[in-house]
Amino acid sequence: MNNHGKRRTAAVGVGALALASMMSACASANGTAGASDKDCGTDLKFGVLTAFTGELGEFGEVSQNSFKLAINDVNASGELPEGWKTSTVVSDEKTDIQVGLRAATDMMQKDKVSVILGPSSGPIVAMDSVATRYKVPIISQFAGTTNFDAVGGTYLFRTVASDASDGEAIAQYLTDEGKKDIVIVVQNDQSTITAGQKAEENFTKSGGKVVKTIKYNPGQASYQSVVQQATGAKADAVYLAGGQESATTILKEMRDAGVHGKDVIVSADLVVNDVITGVGKDWADGLTGVTAKADAKRPQAKALSAAYEKEYGEAPGIFAENAYDALTLAALAAVAGDSTCGESIAENLPKVSSSGKKVTSFKEGAAALKAGEDIDYDGASGPVDFDETGTVPGSYAVFQVADGKWTVDKFYKAEAIGKGK
Incomplete structure (x- = not known):
């Protein structure tokens, strides 16, 4: 197997919580412009905010690679609503709470992203108040901290099981x-x-x-x-x-x-x-x-592994499947709500992964949604049924x-x- 593992960061200390409060206050002063507006336009914008450096720096590349594969599949599907396009904004949270919080706020306020993908444990927990203020969902592929249980399920989600x-x-x-x-x-x-x-x-x-x-x-x-x-x-x-x-x-x-x-x-x-x-x-x-770890025998995991090796010349590392599913779920949630607004995506994330027709790809899921069917996305990492804390089994x-x-x-x-x- 390749490198890459999971989600460790420093505790959310008093300073980080104070920073979160300050940024939320700034958001209030500036309004909730961006992807939280009712008319968010046709740009489905993904903010990739993961650890490229720091204690988890080795994990960033594999996640970024999987996000790229997922967005390529979304674009190639032909199932995005007419006139929609996708784009990405990428930043390094450096496995650091303050750095991650500032970057997330910039992505919501300045870049007007629809959804953020990738933060590790400490940063994503600290981002709760900002995500709630801007109504932008955040999905992590490897944040396992049990502290997530107290804040997840509304705007914070994770495609990995709890610690x-x-x-x-x-x-x-x-x-x-x-x-x-x-x-x-x-x-x-x-x-x-x-x-x-x-x-x-x-x-x-x-x-x-x-x-x-x-x-x-x-x-x-x-x-x-x-x-x-x-x-x-x-x-x-x-x-x-x-x-x-x-x-x-x-x-x-x-x-x-x-x-x-x-x-x-x-x-x-x-x-x-x-x-x-x-x-x-x-x-x-x-x-x-x-x-x-995803079950390597799953057809979805096999397909992703083959695509990853073809594109990058090596086997995917741990959490490649979780990252792929995070972006795919976000895209399906956008289609389900017929909106690129973060609030709509957050509302529909549990809906596209819990009950309905079993689907195993964005293309299949989006087509079913267009036909008026409910869907249950079953991903490369396994069943991704979010519980009340926004957590999946693993x-x-x-x-x-x-x-x-x-x-x-x-x-x-x-x-x-x-x-x-």
Whole structure:
């Protein structure tokens, strides 16, 4: 598989919330011009706002590639309403709450986008008030934080399962492997903390024991104290949830301390090729990661994989399917409401993915909508039925490193994991 994983950012702190409030106030002062107007024109404008740099920088390219494939399919379908066109505005949220919030506000206020795609966990949660003010929906392909539950479902959506489901999948794997006790090492950020909490909660429910939980702050040159605490606990395994830069350093220091790669399970963000390169493929052999993943046997996933390889010369990374479905759903919602207005798109997102005729492409779905039928889009990532929090169920894969590559070792269907609630 290729790199690319999931959705980790710093917590939404007081400063970020203050910034969100300030920007919402500015929006009030300037009115709600743009894609929230009743007559929004014929330009279906997608704002691509994802992490191209920062702790999740490696993930931006694969998402952008999938967004491009999806918009190409929309344009080639011949099913857009007469006179409509599509366009995109792209910006880097840098895995940073303030940067993402400012960029989202610019996209809504200045660029007048119809919908925003791509933010990671911290930024999208902080964008709630601005999205509500401008009536522009935001869809993430990898924001798993459980904090999303409190704000999602009206203007915020995600085509990936909650971190709560991650915890279930990780606990299931640990139990399947006969692990009795573990150490949890988590970066002191919003989403990694919730991932660690849910892993602990579900593992203990299954009869396992968490010997020690260690939190660390990123940006350090060394994490020797963290490694010493983890190795000193003498558990069956270590679960590490962190950003790519900090976690790679920790893994190197674990390696130097005599820990074996096969005794470490990592969070989804670390199921990337750079981690293998950073620690060395020999030590990484047996390193395990659990992450949301589409069922590769699904026809829709196979079709996307073939198109991605043809266009980009490599297999799609994790969350390629989720990104593709995010844009496709937004386009179908626009057609369903016969409007490029964000408010209409937000209203119709759940409607095009919950009940009606099963469709598996934009072309098929848009044609059915034009014929007056209700539709249920079943995507490349799986069923994308939004619940009341704007979250979808998700299937999971267990990846292990073998011969310097991440390969699928086990697969858990969505119904086997549930929604983590």
